[in-house]
Amino acid sequence: MKSRSSLRALISAGVLAAACAAGGAMAQDPAADAAADPNARSPEIVVVPLGEEEGEAHFVVGQMAWGDVLGILNQIQEQSSEQTITTAQNLWGARNENPPFFLFELARLTAESDPAFAVQAYFLGRSRTMYDAARCLDSSAVDVINEASAYAGVTVLEVIASRPELTIAAIEGIIESGSAFSGEASPWWACSFGTNAYFAAVNGQTLSGNEWLIVENRWPSVRDRISSNLQNNLDMMRNAVAAETASE
Incomplete structure (x- = not known):
């Protein structure tokens, strides 16, 4: 039977673990017309x-790459505390258009005032980041999941560790709504975290869509894998809470 401390260990070990292995990058004809490719990127x-x-x-920048989202985050955090509510409202309102990275900032901003909402924002951001990273050809991009999640800050993690019911509710809502897959932003922000994008930037290369993004007919299998991951984590949390309750 799990104690509160074992619940915290379970969470810190990685609720929504990054079980999203991606394939290796494929070679591309350098003479391809990148201008005709909407997914071409010149980092x-x-x-x-x-x-x-x-x-x-x-930092890799260009067309909303990893360095670009960090730059925007810096601008957001330079705003005065009086703008916090408006900033939070704007981030939530644009959650489908923005890269999910900004949901971690939303979680940080609301962790003290509205813990339940902060946990919801955190896990929506994490599940969407998993989906974005899993669509990258460069397997090193998966490291963006934990790197981006860390920007939510320690207060959010403390809430998650101390109130597992909020995590359960958040994951339940994501599964029921399918919101992990309803973001409209390009996964380039996550893929540009990987080494392939870095070396392309260093060498002044343009990456065609086929060089950094898996083909779209593979996306359904990625969604299935992440859905299974979400359900497994939900079952794990429910069982842990049930075991703790039974031991009291």
């Missing part, structure tokens, strides 16, 4: 100095 590198002792950081 670039932005170098940000971190200080004398810390060196510098390199």
Whole structure:
């Protein structure tokens, strides 16, 4: 029978584990007409100095890449506290158009004032990030799941650890609504986190859609895999809570 501490360990080990392995990148004819490809991407590198002792950081940018979403996040966080409610409303209202990365910021902003909503935003962001990363040809892009989720902050994780019923409700809602797959933003923001996009940027290359995104006829199988992951995590949480209740 699981104690509260074992529940926390279960959650910290990875509710919504990133079981989304992607295939390797495929070669593409360099003479392909990228201009006719709506999924063609021409990434670039932005170098940000971190200080004398810390060196510098390199970010992939271009067409809402990973570095771009970080830049927008920085602008959001520079807004005054008086704008928090409006910012949260805007982020939620644009949740389907924006990359799911911004749902983690929404979770951070609302973790203290509305924990149930913050957990809902967190798991919607995480499930959509899983879906985006799973559609990347570059398997290294899957690391974006935990990297992006961390931007929600420790307060959200503390709520998740202490109130498992909120996690159960959030995952139930995602499964019932199918909202993990209703985002409209390109998965490029997640795929550009991978090494292939970085080296393309370093070498000044344009990636055709076929070089970074799996073909669309494979997307249903990705959705099935993530749906199973969601259901397995929901069952795991329900069983853990039931075992803890029985032990009290």
